[in-house]
Amino acid sequence: MPAEEYGYRIPADVEREDRILAGLTARQVAILAAAGAVLWLAYMATRHLVALPVFAAIAFPFGAATAVLALGRRDGLALHQLALAAVRQTRSPRKLVLAPEGVTAQPAWMDAGQTVPLPAPLRLPARAIDADGLIDLGADGVAVICTATTVSFALRTPAEQTALVATFGRWLNSLSGPTQILVRAEDVDITPLISGLRRGAPTLPHPELEVAAQEHADFLASLTARRDLLRRRVLIVLREPRPAGGTGRHARDGAGQRVLRRAEEATRALSAAGISLQVLPGEAAATVLAACCNPWRPGPASSTGQAGPSAVITANGGT
Numbered sequence: 001m002p003a004e005e006y007g008y009r010i011p012a013d014v015e016r017e018d019r020i021l022a023g024l025t026a027r028q029v030a031i032l033a034a035a036g037a038v039l040w041l042a043y044m045a046t047r048h049l050v051a052l053p054v055f056a057a058i059a060f061p062f063g064a065a066t067a068v069l070a071l072g073r074r075d076g077l078a079l080h081q082l083a084l085a086a087v088r089q090t091r092s093p094r095k096l097v098l099a100p101e102g103v104t105a106q107p108a109w110m111d112a113g114q115t116v117p118l119p120a121p122l123r124l125p126a127r128a129i130d131a132d133g134l135i136d137l138g139a140d141g142v143a144v145i146c147t148a149t150t151v152s153f154a155l156r157t158p159a160e161q162t163a164l165v166a167t168f169g170r171w172l173n174s175l176s177g178p179t180q181i182l183v184r185a186e187d188v189d190i191t192p193l194i195s196g197l198r199r200g201a202p203t204l205p206h207p208e209l210e211v212a213a214q215e216h217a218d219f220l221a222s223l224t225a226r227r228d229l230l231r232r233r234v235l236i237v238l239r240e241p242r243p244a245g246g247t248g249r250h251a252r253d254g255a256g257q258r259v260l261r262r263a264e265e266a267t268r269a270l271s272a273a274g275i276s277l278q279v280l281p282g283e284a285a286a287t288v289l290a291a292c293c294n295p296w297r298p299g300p301a302s303s304t305g306q307a308g309p310s311a312v313i314t315a316n317g318g319t
Contacts, residue, residue, distance in 0.1 A: 024071075027070075027078070027080065028070045028071065028078075031066065031069065031070040031080060032066065032067070032070050035062070035063065035066035035067075035070075039059050039062070039063060042055075042059070043055055043059075069083060093119065093120035095117075095119035095120065096119060096120055096121070096122035097119045097120075097121065097122060098121075098122050099119075099121040099122070102121055103118050103119060103120065103121055105118070106118065125137055125138075125140065126289060129282045129285055129286050129289075130256075130282055131281060131282040132256075132260070132279075132281065132282065133145065133279050133280050133281050133282055133284070133285045134256045134259070134260070135285060135289075137239070139242065140239070140241065140242075141239055141240050141241040141242045141255050141259075142239070142240050142242075142255040142256045142259050143237055143238060143239040143240070143259065144237070144238050144259050144260065144263055144279050144280075144285075145235055145236075145237050145279070145280045145285045145288055145289075146235065146236040146237070146238065146263055146266070146267075146277050146278060146279050146280065147233070147234070147235055147236075147277075147278050147280055148234045148235070148236050148270070148275055148276070148277050148278075149234075149274075149275055149276040149277075150232075150234060150275070151164065151273060151274045151275060163273075164273050164274075167269070167270070167272045167273040168270075168273060170269065171266065171269040171270055174265070174269060176262065177238065177239060177240050177241070177258075177259070177262060178238075178239040178240075178241070179236065179237070179238055179239070180236070180237040180239075181234070181235075181236055182234070182235040182236070182237060183232060183233070183234050183235075184232070184233045184235065184291075184292075185230045185231070185232055185233075186230065186231055186232075186233055186291065187228065187229065187230060188229040188230060188231045190220055190224060190229065191224075193220065194217050194220050194221055194224075197213050197214075197216060197217040197220070198213075198214065198217050200213065201213035201214050201217070235288065236266065236277065238259050238262050238263055238266070239259065240255040240256070240258045240259035240262065241255070242255050243255075260279070263277070263279050
C-alpha cells in the first residue's frame with residue numbers, strides 16, 4: 001500500500017494585517033476616514049465662501065498626500081509607519097551613553113550661560129548574559145541564541161524536498177513562544193588562513209605541494225584584495241516571556257528553564273531534516289550581539305582588542 005503524502009502550506013507573511021474593508025487594513029481605513037472627515041468639515045465651514053471647484057483644487061494635494069501615506073509601501077512597510085518612525089527618530093536624543101543609574105546633572109560650578117545638552121541613557125534590551133547563553137531581557141523575559149546549519153534543498157529529490165518541508169512545517173506548528181529566524185551576512189577574515197598556509201608550506205613533504213600551497217595562499221590574498229568576502233549565518237532566537245506579575249530571580253530562572261527546554265525540542269525536531277542546532281554559550285552570544293550592533297567589526301572580542309564579557313580589566317600602575 002503506497003504511503004500517503006501530506007502537504008503543508010506555510011504562509012509567506014504570517015504577520016500580515018487583516019483586511020477589513022475593500023482590501024484595506026484597519027489603520028488604512030482610519031487614516032482615510034479621518035482625512036475624509038477633515039475635508040468634509042472644512043468644506044461645510046467654507047462652502048458659502050469658496051466655490052466647490054476652488055475648494056476641490058485646494059483639497060486635492062491634501063487628499064492625494066493622505067492617500068499615498070495610507071496606501072503606499074516601501075521596503076515592506078507602510079508609509080504611515082515610516083512617517084511615524086521618522087517622527088520618533090527626529091525627537092529622540094542623538095547622544096546616548098551607558099548610564100544605568102541615569103545621567104548626572106550639570107555641575108553647579110559651571111557657568112549657567114555655558115549649558116550644554118546632556119546625553120540620554122542608552123537602554124539596551126539585554127541586561128545580562130549567563131555562561132549558559134541565557135540573555136536576560138528584563139520585563140520581556142529570557143532569550144537564547146542558537147546557531148543552525150543549513151541543508152542543500154535544490155540537490156534533493158522531490159520526495160526529499162517534500163519531507164524537508166514537512167519537517168520544517170511540523171516544527172513551526174509546534175512553536176509555543178516567540179521565535180525569530182535570522183539570516184545574517186558576516187564579513188570573513190581569512191588572513192589567519194593565508195598566514196597558516198605560508199608558514200606550513202615549507203614543511204610539506206614534496207616541493208610541488210609547497211608550490212601549490214603558496215599559489216593557493218596568493219589566490220586567497222588576491223581574492224581578499226578584489227572583493228569583500230561574506231559568509232551566511234543562520235541564527236534562531238527563542239524567547240520566553242516572564243509570567244504575568246512575576247519578578248525577581250525565581251521568575252527569571254523559570255523562564256530560562258523553559259526556553260532551554262524549547263531549544264532542546266527544536267534541536268530534536270530539526271535534526272530530522274538534517275539541521276544541527278546549538279545554543280550559543282555566553283561569550284559567543286555576546287559576540288553575536290556585538291556584531292549585530294556593529295556589523296563592520298563582527299569578530300570576537302579577542303581579535304578586536306576589546307575585553308570579553310567575563311574578562312577582568314586591570315590597570316597598570318602609572319608613573
